[in-house]
Amino acid sequence: MAATPRPASIDAGAHTADDGYFGPDSVTWRVASHPALGLAAACAGTIQMLYPQVMHVVDQASTFRQFPELRAQRTGEFAATVFFGDKASADKAGEVLRRIHASCHAVDPHTGEAYTADKPELLEWVFNSLTWAMLRGAQTYGPSLSADDQDRFVDEQRTMARMVGLDPDEQLRSRAELDDYMQVVLPKLAYGYDTRWFKAITVPSSLPTSPGQAIKHVMMWGSVALYLPEHRELFGIRWNPIRQAANGGGGAGRADTDRRHAVRQGGPAVPPLRRRPRLRRPEAHGRPRPARRQRRHRGADRRGVNSGPGCDDGHTGERREPMMEAVPDTVTEAVELLRAEGYDDDFDVCADGCAAPARTACTASRARRSISCSASKARATRVTRRSCSA
Numbered sequence: 001m002a003a004t005p006r007p008a009s010i011d012a013g014a015h016t017a018d019d020g021y022f023g024p025d026s027v028t029w030r031v032a033s034h035p036a037l038g039l040a041a042a043c044a045g046t047i048q049m050l051y052p053q054v055m056h057v058v059d060q061a062s063t064f065r066q067f068p069e070l071r072a073q074r075t076g077e078f079a080a081t082v083f084f085g086d087k088a089s090a091d092k093a094g095e096v097l098r099r100i101h102a103s104c105h106a107v108d109p110h111t112g113e114a115y116t117a118d119k120p121e122l123l124e125w126v127f128n129s130l131t132w133a134m135l136r137g138a139q140t141y142g143p144s145l146s147a148d149d150q151d152r153f154v155d156e157q158r159t160m161a162r163m164v165g166l167d168p169d170e171q172l173r174s175r176a177e178l179d180d181y182m183q184v185v186l187p188k189l190a191y192g193y194d195t196r197w198f199k200a201i202t203v204p205s206s207l208p209t210s211p212g213q214a215i216k217h218v219m220m221w222g223s224v225a226l227y228l229p230e231h232r233e234l235f236g237i238r239w240n241p242i243r244q245a246a247n248g249g250g251g252a253g254r255a256d257t258d259r260r261h262a263v264r265q266g267g268p269a270v271p272p273l274r275r276r277p278r279l280r281r282p283e284a285h286g287r288p289r290p291a292r293r294q295r296r297h298r299g300a301d302r303r304g305v306n307s308g309p310g311c312d313d314g315h316t317g318e319r320r321e322p323m324m325e326a327v328p329d330t331v332t333e334a335v336e337l338l339r340a341e342g343y344d345d346d347f348d349v350c351a352d353g354c355a356a357p358a359r360t361a362c363t364a365s366r367a368r369r370s371i372s373c374s375a376s377k378a379r380a381t382r383v384t385r386r387s388c389s390a
Helices: 027-032 037-050 052-061 068-084 087-103 120-141 147-156 158-164 175-184 193-202 211-224 229-235 241-246 251-264 331-340
Strands: 105-107 114-116 347-349 355-357
Touching (some): 027 068, 037 068, 037 229, 052 105, 087 114, 120 158, 120 175, 147 158, 147 175
């Protein structure tokens, strides 16, 4: 195998003391030097968010939502340093990354578990999904790798595992083991509430309107072509042979098709997502419209009984008579009548002449009170409780 030089975009500089942990004869330099690495990195960075706890960390302890391109830039700089830098630079980059992960705290909203980004289970998923995506990109877009080269690449990535904080001796060593891992982890993946905004940022949903957007659009769909069908299904991305052919349509697509036909007999590895049922009026199905729920009045007594002129009782369904038989002439008389009926709140009269509970901040502009204003509003000729139907 011919030696692979560093990419032209990476300047080793005078400070580089050696070829690092991989070197020009490694498969890692061949894969990482290919232009398709960007598509593989975008694929890995997106499917990694399908792991719920990984997405929770990004949602709660990072600035990705505000600065999405900054995270991609820093991840690319870290990978370039480990792949093409000397050993001292790679070790320093790994130390900084582990310190950052240890400081990122999150709480699982479903279980209440508090954890950090350096949780081994999360590190294994992020590390293995990146290795898998890089091989997936090489299989679809290049460079062409033999089966032995793919196994060698997986074995070389154990050095990267040590940089992120994993035990290199416990990591996978072949492409077959890596593919098995990606299948085993599928039931753990999910499209959560916080994955929605991530998809809105990373996966294009509209046609581009500028050359720059067109380039990003093509590259993003090129990375989506590397997803497994289950990944696209979770993201709700429609895929077809035409789009597959437009984005490379190589061995990865054929392998997915063969696997789908093999799995179809026994059911999909991930249950298909059900569409949200379309809501229809009850009359369309021949059923009467349900009775509208009575809204409880804010002035109801503390026993939970809706009260007011001609109001239905929320508990018995019986018609209740108005609480006040007589119509008061003044605010003071209204307050006395309400107190006589058992309403024990402390009423005051504001500057506008409106009787309201002392704990309520009464203003002339906010007339929705349990007692109508008779002094500041000429149309209110009597003071009573607001009807439940209002």
